[in-house]
Each structure stands twice: as C-alpha cells, then as structure tokens.
Amino acid sequence: MTFLWTPASLILTVVVLAAAAGCCFVSWKRSGYARTMGWLEVLRFVLITLVLITLNQPEIPTEIRPTEQPTLVVLYDNSDSMKTQDVLNPEAPSERPRVRSDAIATLIQPQTWQPVQNRMQVVFEPFAAQAPIGVRGTDLNSALQSTSEKHAGLRSVVLISDGDWNTGDAPQRAASALRVRGVPVYSVSVGSEQRLPDVVLTASDAPTFGVVNKSLRIPFRITSWLAQDREMLVSLTGTQGETVTKAVRVSGMGQLQDTLEWKPTRTGDYSLTLEVPVDETETQSDNNRVTIPLVIRDEELRVLIIESVPRWEYRYLRNALERDPGVEVNCLLFHPDLSETGGGRGYLQQFPSEKELFEYDVVFLGDVGVAQRQLTLADCTLLKQLVRSQAGGLVFLPGARGHQLTLQGSDLEELLPVVLNPAVPKGKGNSRPGRFALTEAGRRSLLTRLETEDIENEKIWNGLPGFYWHAAAERAKIGAQVLATHDTESSSYGRVPLIVTRTAGTGKVLFMGSDGAWRWRKGVEDLYHYRFWGQVVRWMAYQRNMSQGESMRLFYSPDRPEAGSVVNLNVNVTSLAGEPLRTGTVTVQTTSPSGQTDTVRLTPGGEDSWGLFSGTFSPRDGGQYRLVTTCTETGARLETVLSVTGQEKEQIGLPAKTDVLREISLTTRGELTDASKVQQLIEKLAALPQPAPVIVPIRLWSHPLWAGLMILLLGVFWTARKFAGFA
Numbered sequence: 001m002t003f004l005w006t007p008a009s010l011i012l013t014v015v016v017l018a019a020a021a022g023c024c025f026v027s028w029k030r031s032g033y034a035r036t037m038g039w040l041e042v043l044r045f046v047l048i049t050l051v052l053i054t055l056n057q058p059e060i061p062t063e064i065r066p067t068e069q070p071t072l073v074v075l076y077d078n079s080d081s082m083k084t085q086d087v088l089n090p091e092a093p094s095e096r097p098r099v100r101s102d103a104i105a106t107l108i109q110p111q112t113w114q115p116v117q118n119r120m121q122v123v124f125e126p127f128a129a130q131a132p133i134g135v136r137g138t139d140l141n142s143a144l145q146s147t148s149e150k151h152a153g154l155r156s157v158v159l160i161s162d163g164d165w166n167t168g169d170a171p172q173r174a175a176s177a178l179r180v181r182g183v184p185v186y187s188v189s190v191g192s193e194q195r196l197p198d199v200v201l202t203a204s205d206a207p208t209f210g211v212v213n214k215s216l217r218i219p220f221r222i223t224s225w226l227a228q229d230r231e232m233l234v235s236l237t238g239t240q241g242e243t244v245t246k247a248v249r250v251s252g253m254g255q256l257q258d259t260l261e262w263k264p265t266r267t268g269d270y271s272l273t274l275e276v277p278v279d280e281t282e283t284q285s286d287n288n289r290v291t292i293p294l295v296i297r298d299e300e301l302r303v304l305i306i307e308s309v310p311r312w313e314y315r316y317l318r319n320a321l322e323r324d325p326g327v328e329v330n331c332l333l334f335h336p337d338l339s340e341t342g343g344g345r346g347y348l349q350q351f352p353s354e355k356e357l358f359e360y361d362v363v364f365l366g367d368v369g370v371a372q373r374q375l376t377l378a379d380c381t382l383l384k385q386l387v388r389s390q391a392g393g394l395v396f397l398p399g400a401r402g403h404q405l406t407l408q409g410s411d412l413e414e415l416l417p418v419v420l421n422p423a424v425p426k427g428k429g430n431s432r433p434g435r436f437a438l439t440e441a442g443r444r445s446l447l448t449r450l451e452t453e454d455i456e457n458e459k460i461w462n463g464l465p466g467f468y469w470h471a472a473a474e475r476a477k478i479g480a481q482v483l484a485t486h487d488t489e490s491s492s493y494g495r496v497p498l499i500v501t502r503t504a505g506t507g508k509v510l511f512m513g514s515d516g517a518w519r520w521r522k523g524v525e526d527l528y529h530y531r532f533w534g535q536v537v538r539w540m541a542y543q544r545n546m547s548q549g550e551s552m553r554l555f556y557s558p559d560r561p562e563a564g565s566v567v568n569l570n571v572n573v574t575s576l577a578g579e580p581l582r583t584g585t586v587t588v589q590t591t592s593p594s595g596q597t598d599t600v601r602l603t604p605g606g607e608d609s610w611g612l613f614s615g616t617f618s619p620r621d622g623g624q625y626r627l628v629t630t631c632t633e634t635g636a637r638l639e640t641v642l643s644v645t646g647q648e649k650e651q652i653g654l655p656a657k658t659d660v661l662r663e664i665s666l667t668t669r670g671e672l673t674d675a676s677k678v679q680q681l682i683e684k685l686a687a688l689p690q691p692a693p694v695i696v697p698i699r700l701w702s703h704p705l706w707a708g709l710m711i712l713l714l715g716v717f718w719t720a721r722k723f724a725g726f727a
Contacts, residue, residue, distance in 0.1 A: 028041045037724070047710065054700075058700040059700060059701075060698040061695050071121045071122075073154065074123065077160060084191060086283055086653075087103040100162055100191050104188075112682070113682060116686045121153075137168075138161075138165055140165045140168070140171035141169040144157070145173075154181070156670070156685065157670075159186070172664070185668040186665065187664055197225055198226075198653055206294070208295070211538070220290070221255065231249050234275070236272055237275070244262050269295055270293070273292075302359055304352070305330070306331075307364075307366035308368050314397075317364065320526065331346055334373055336373045354610075358390050358572075362394070363383060366399060369404055369407055370409075381410075384412060389610050390612070391572065394415060394504075395512065396512065404471075417501065418471075418476050423472075439485060450531055474491045474492070476497045486498055546640070549637075551636045552574070565619075567642070569602065569616065571588070573613060581634065584632065587602065587629070590617055598617065602615040619642075621646075626639065
C-alpha cells in the first residue's frame with residue numbers, strides 16, 4: 001500500500017491520532033476500566049484511524065501484464081504527391097530517379113517486417129486526406145489520430161511519407177497525444193528535399209470564351225528547375241487548324257510569363273492543349289501540358305459614344321470602332337452650342353430610354369456633363385444602373401471644356417475612379433508633349449498590352465507620340481487600379497494618374513485622362529490606336545457576353561473557378577414588357593460532372609440594382625458544370641456550361657518536407673530515417689523489450705467498499721453505545 005501524503009497531512013495525522021488515543025484512554029479510565037467501555041473506545045480509535053488514513057489517500061498498486069501481442073502500425077502515404085519521381089539511388093546517383101510510391105513498395109510488404117512479427121502484430125494502413133470531393137490533400141494529423149484511437153495495444157508507429165502535409169490540423173496535435181501514451185513514431189522520409197530538374201507549364205489566366213475571327217491571347221507561365229537556360233517551343237493544338245507555336249527562352253532556375261495568339265475561324269467548343277517538349281534531364285514529364293476548354297462564338301458588341309463636340313479624339317475613336325466588324329456603334333453628339341444634335345448614320349437624336357440603354361455593352365462618356373442640352377440627373381442614374389446592375393462598361397473621356405466636372409453631385413460621381421481637381425476644371429495644357437508611364441499593374445495588364453513581349457510592349461508605350469493636354473486628376477480613388485501615369489507631372493499625392501480602372505457593382509469603369517490617343521496613329525496608322533480601344537471594349541463587355549438569351553443574361557466570377565471556392569452568380573432579367581425585372585423568382589440549377597443536382601435561388605439586387613439577381617454556390621468537383629437559369633415570372637430559360645478546375649492541393653513534383661516528419665519523431669521520442677535505412681529500423685524495433693507491465697493503482701480513499709466499511713463501523717459503534725446505555 002502506498003500513500004499520497006503531504007507534510008501537512010502527516011503532521012495532522014500524528015497529532016490527531018495522539019490526541020484521540022489520549023481521549024479514548026481517559027474515557028475508559030473514567031468508566032472504571034469497564035470491559036464494554038474498553039471495546040467501544042477501541043472501536044472509536046479504529047474509526048478515527050481509518051479517517052486519518054483516508055486523509056493521506058491510500059492506494060494499492062496492481063500490476064497488469066498484457067495478454068496480447070503489442071501492435072506496430074505501419075502508416076504509408078498513398079496521396080498524389082507520392083507520384084513524384086525524385087527518389088535517388090544512393091549507390092548509383094546517375095540512375096534515373098524512381099517514383100516515391102514505387103520506392104516504398106517493398107516497405108509495405110509483410111515479409112519485409114518478418115523479424116518484427118515474432119514480437120509484435122504488424123498492421124499496414126494507407127492514408128490520405130479525408131477531404132470533400134474535388135479537393136485532394138494529405139492529412140497527417142487525422143492519420144496519426146485515427147491510428148491512436150483504433151489500436152489499444154499500440155507499441156509504436158512507423159510513418160512512411162514525404163511529409164507533404166497540406167490539409168487538416170497540424171500533425172503536432174496527434175504527435176503530442178501519442179507522446180502522452182508513450183507511443184514513439186519512427187518516420188521514414190521518402191523523396192528528395194531539393195527540387196530535381198523539371199519544367200512546369202501553367203495557364204491559370206486563360207479566357208473562358210473568345211470571338212470568331214478575333215485574335216485570342218492565351219497567357220502561360222513556364223517555371224524551370226533546370227540548371228541551364230533552355231530554348232523551348234511552346235505549341236497550341238486543338239485549334240481545328242494549324243498548330244500555333246512560339247519559341248521562348250527560359251532561364252535556368254527561373255520563370256517566364258508570355259502569351260500565345262490564336263485567331264479562331266469557326267465557332268464552337270474547343271479543347272486546346274498547351275504544351276512544351278520534355279527535356280531529357282527532366283524527372284517529371286506529366287506537367288508539361290495544360291488543357292484549356294473554351295467556347296468560340298460570334299461577336300455582337302454594342303457601343304454608345306456620348307460627346308459634346310466632335311473633337312479629334314471622338315472622331316478617330318468612332319472610326320476605329322465602326323471599322324471593327326464585331327462592334328455596332330451609335331453616337332449621341334449633343335452640340336450644346338448649336339440648336340440640333342449631330343445626325344447621320346448611327347447617330348441618336350436623344351439620350352436612349354432605359355430599355356434601349358441597357359442593350360449597350362459599353363458607353364464612352366466624352367467631354368459631357370450635367371447641363372442644358374447635355375445629360376440630366378435621370379440620365380446619370382440610368383448610366384449608373386447600366387454599370388452596377390447590368391455588368392456594362394463606362395469609359396470616362398474628359399476634355400478641355402471641363403464638362404465632366406459638373407458630374408459631381410450626380411450618380412456618376414461615385415463611379416469616377418479618380419478625384420479631379422476642382423480648381424483646374426479644364427485640365428492642363430503643355431507646349432511640350434507628355435507621355436504615358438506604365439505602372440507595375442499596367443505592365444501586367446492585358447488591357448495595356450500593345451505587343452505580346454514585355455520588353456517590346458514597354459518600348460511601344462515609351463515611343464508612342466505624346467499628348468499636349470491631360471485632365472487634372474489628383475489621385476485614384478480607393479479600390480481603383482492605376483495602369484499608367486504622367487511621366488513628369490505630379491500632384492500632392494504623386495504622379496498624375498492617366499489610365500485608371502475599377503469595378504463598380506457588376507460592371508467596369510475606365511478613366512482615360514488624355515485626349516491624345518488618336519496621335520498614336522502616327523507612322524503606324526490604326527495599329528495601336530485600334531488595338532487599345534478594341535481591347536478596352538472587349539474587356540468591359542467580357543462578363544455580359546458569358547451567356548445570354550433573349551431576355552436573360554448570366555455572368556459569374558471568377559471566370560475559371562476552382563473546386564471548393566465560391567462562385568458569384570449574377571443574372572440580368574428583362575420583364576415581358578422589356579424593362580428590368582425588379583422582383584421575381586430566379587433560380588439556377590447546377591448539375592455537377594458526377595450528376596449531382598442543386599438549386600440556387602437568387603435574390604433581387606434591390607432598388608439600387610435594377611434587373612439584377614445574385615447568389616452563390618460552391619462547386620465540389622472539377623470538370624464541366626451545367627447551369628440552367630429560369631425565371632418563373634417571364635418563363636425565360638438559359639443553359640450555360642461552367643468549367644471548374646480541380647483544387648490541386650496535392651501537387652506532384654514538390655520537394656519532400658522532411659522537417660515535418662522530423663518534428664513528429666522528436667515530439668514522440670522516436671527517430672527519423674530514410675527509405676534506404678529501413679532495415680536498420682526493423683532490427684531496432686525487433687530488439688525492443690517487451691512492454692513493461694501496466695501499474696494500475698486501486699484508490700482505497702475513493703473506493704466505495706472503503707466508504708462502506710467506515711459506514712458499517714460507525715453503525716456498529718452507535719448501536720453498541722445504545723446497548724451500553726449511552727445516549
């Protein structure tokens with residue numbers, strides 16, 4: 001028997017025991033040393049002794065020896081990262097590396113662990129992530145935790161993995177629990193900690209649809225883990241025509257971003273394949289190819305240009321868009337100094353009605369403001385609704401007359417992406433030409449991409465003919481993106497912003513702070529002037545043209561969602577009368593590649609978003625989703641195909657994370673080794689002593705029999721007192 005005593009409890013026991021002995025003897029002496037009284041005092045002293053013993057927490061240790069063999073669990077990783085080919089043979093480093101899963105194939109065979117099976121029960125268990133459909137990963141914590149819970153006689157764990165933990169809780173939680181149980185984890189690291197020679201091709205920003213007979217730019221990124229520079233030929237196939245190729249040079253251990261141009265000649269669904277050849281020194285060959293699904297359709301963009309006077313910028317912009325076969329242009333020329341508006345082919349006599357305005361994809365707002373024979377506040381409200389709720393585009397093109405400054409106080413003021421200086425309403429003119437200076441965002445943007453090569457594009461912008469007037473913009477508003485600034489002029493906030501974009505509701509806004517873009521035609525005719533404004537129009541109209549019917553339009557973001565992410569659905573619905581539907585029941589039925597169907601009910605956008613219905617859904621699978629949008633009030637129905645990419649947490653080709661395995665082993669008092677030294681580990685496990693017997697203490701101080709004994713003795717004591725004639 002053992003006691004969990006403290007110095008205070010021991011002193012108290014001795015003092016109380018001595019006092020109790022004295023009191024019992026005095027009581028017996030007073031009774032004339034009667035035999036009955038003597039037995040009662042002895043019983044009293046026994047009861048006091050038992051209480052004092054209980055105070056010191058007596059325990060009886062009991063030894064329990066296991067009757068079954070202890071268990072050794074061999075946990076091996078079977079996730080996708082184990083398909084990486086980077087396991088080198090230490091005896092022959094020049095040999096081609098093996099795949100990680102092949103390298104551990106012999107380690108998960110029962111005969112390999114035969115020396116251990118004589119002393120332990122060896123259990124083999126694969127593991128990977130228990131994640132939602134479409135999301136793959138490795139969950140080390142869950143694997144270790146489930147092993148600890150399933151096996152009561154667990155002696156130790158052998159963890160064979162590359163350490164690529166990318167989902168679930170930190171494995172240290174399960175490792176700490178195993179240490180408390182006294183279960184060591186012996187980690188076997190598989191794979192190289194250094195990235196082996198490889199070339200990775202990605203095209204994450206590829207468009208989802210294009211326009212027939214219009215050049216389509218497909219961006220790509222090549223990441224090289226080769227030691228030397230390489231000349232590579234990037235090819236695009238599946239174009240239903242000739243293969244598109246481009247020769248690039250990728251620096252060793254570097255990265256290259258570039259684009260391929262392809263002009264589709266037919267409409268339809270395409271599955272393009274972007275590919276670079278496999279280098280002879282590469283260890284991973286299946287990441288040199290990317291498949292891109294997209295749709296090619298006819299283009300029918302509608303553009304409205306609103307201007308006060310026919311300045312040069314207006315004339316050349318109108319000519320550029322009218323010559324574009326995919327764009328239908330209308331113009332509204334107010335001529336506020338004359339009695340009539342401009343007339344002719346494609347000209348409007350007045351500002352369009354709500355129904356007519358919402359048919360336009362992009363509106364160019366020139367040197368126009370809120371004034372007599374120009375815009376009204378109601379017109380500004382309609383333009384705001386076109387952008388915010390109808391996914392339209394609005395381009396601000398201020399001029400030297402300063403009319404746009406009168407938009408302050410209207411609904412268009414909040415859409416303007418810059419803050420204009422009211423002290424300089426007519427902008428600033430210079431005798432020396434100014435030039436555009438691209439920002440870092442402008443260098444990356446496809447909107448300002450006049451040439452495919454980064455260096456050539458920079459040269460073109462630096463060499464464009466200058467401008468002699470610019471708007472007095474002080475700064476860009478919060479949330480706006482500055483693509484180009486003035487090369488010399490500054491305000492108190494920094495360089496004067498000249499090309500600025502921002503999103504507003506579901507649409508897009510662009511501010512062009514100079515009216516000299518028409519000068520870009522010098523020496524090259526329409527090349528860069530047409531290219532820039534054509535890109536602006538298509539960039540702004542991109543979402544509106546994702547999927548549309550006669551009275552319904554569906555657009556979503558992001559353009560290429562990943563499995564597990566949130567997709568924002570926006571639907572514009574027109575009533576039977578041709579006006580934006582304010583209230584109604586609009587639903588989107590989603591069908592996944594596996595055939596699972598869900599229904600998303602969209603909510604109206606409210607008074608500030610006419611005809612807009614919005615909602616969200618989260619695709620779980622990668623692949624083609626079928627979206628069917630319906631409206632109960634109008635009976636309209638629209639079918640769309642949405643491409644969802646799988647969320648690849650589990651990537652092939654990444655280095656092994658040995659530090660994760662090392663930390664697990666250190667926490668559990670195990671050790672780390674590699675696949676080539678597993679035989680030594682097996683010999684060590686086979687030599688482990690039998691597990692020590694488990695000592696289970698029987699706590700007498702809290703045992704019910706101990707309490708019952710004291711209650712029984714108390715009952716005997718008080719009963720005996722009654723028989724002896726004591727009250």
